[in-house]
Amino acid sequence: MSANVNHSLPLEYQTEQNRLNILGFWIFLGAEIVLFATLFAVYGVLGHRYAGGPTPSDIFKLNDVLIETLLLLTSSFTCGLAVFFMRQRNMKQLLVWFVITLLLGAGFLFMEIREFIHYVHEGATMQTSAFLSSFFVLLGTHGAHVTFGIIWAVMLIIQLLQRGLTPVTARKMFIISLYWHFLDVVWIFIFTFVYLKGMVG
C-alpha cells in the first residue's frame, strides 16, 4: 500500500482509492445537475400557472430571500476555508470553519422552513396551483439536500474528532465540501430563475 501513497499531494489525493472516490463524487454531482435540471424544467413550464392562486410577486419577500442567499453563500465560503486549513494540516481551524459552515447552513434551513410556513398560512400550499407544486418540489428537493448535508457533516465532525486527519478523513472532508459548494451553485439558479424572475415579472 505504502508504495501507492504520494506524499507530495494533499492528504485527500494521496491514495488511488481516494482519487477514485473523488472522481466518483464528481460524476455523482453531474447526475445531481441533471436531477435539478428536470425540476427547473418543470418549474419553467408550470411556473406561471397560478390557477387563481397567489403569484410569485404576491408571496416572495426580497429581504428573507436575500438573507437565505447570503447565509448559504457565506457557508460555501467558510466550507472552502475549512478545506484550505485542512491542507495546511490545521485541525483546529478546519473544525472551527466547518462548524461555522454548519451553523450558517442550519440558519439557512431555519429561514427556509419559516418561509414555507409563512406561505402555507397565506394559503399558498403545494395543492394550490401548478406554480406552487413545482415551486415546493424544486425548493424542497434543495432543502432536503441541505438537511442531508448537515446530518452528514455532523457525523463527519465526530469522525474527525475520533480519528484525526488521515488520508481517509481528509478525503471525506473534501468530498462533503464539493457537495456543499454544489448546493450553493443550485441555490444561485433558484435565486435567479425562481425568486428574482418572479419578482421582475
Place this chain on the structure above:
Amino acid sequence: MEHKSKYPVSHVVGFLFSLILTFVAVFVALKMNVSYTIVMWIIGSLAIIQAGLQLFMFMHVTEGEDGKTNVINMAYAVFVAIVIVAGSIWVLTSGHAAH
C-alpha cells in the same frame, strides 16, 4: 494544485465576487428600468458567472490528475441540463400554441 500561500486568497476573491454578482443581480432585476427579456438575460448571465466562480475558485474542478475528466463531466452535465430545461420549455409551450 493548491497554492502554497498562507492566506486563502482565491477563496476571499471568489466570495467577494459572488457577493457583488448577487447584489448586481438584485439591482438589475428590481431597480433597473429595462424590459423583462433584457433583465432575464443579464441576471441569467450573472448566475452562470457566479456558478463558474464556485466551480473554479471554491471547488477547484480542474485540480488533480482527473481534472480534465472532471471538466468534461461537468461540461456534459451542463449540456444535458440545458437540453432538458430549454427543450422541455420549448416543446411544452410551443406545442400548446401550435395545435
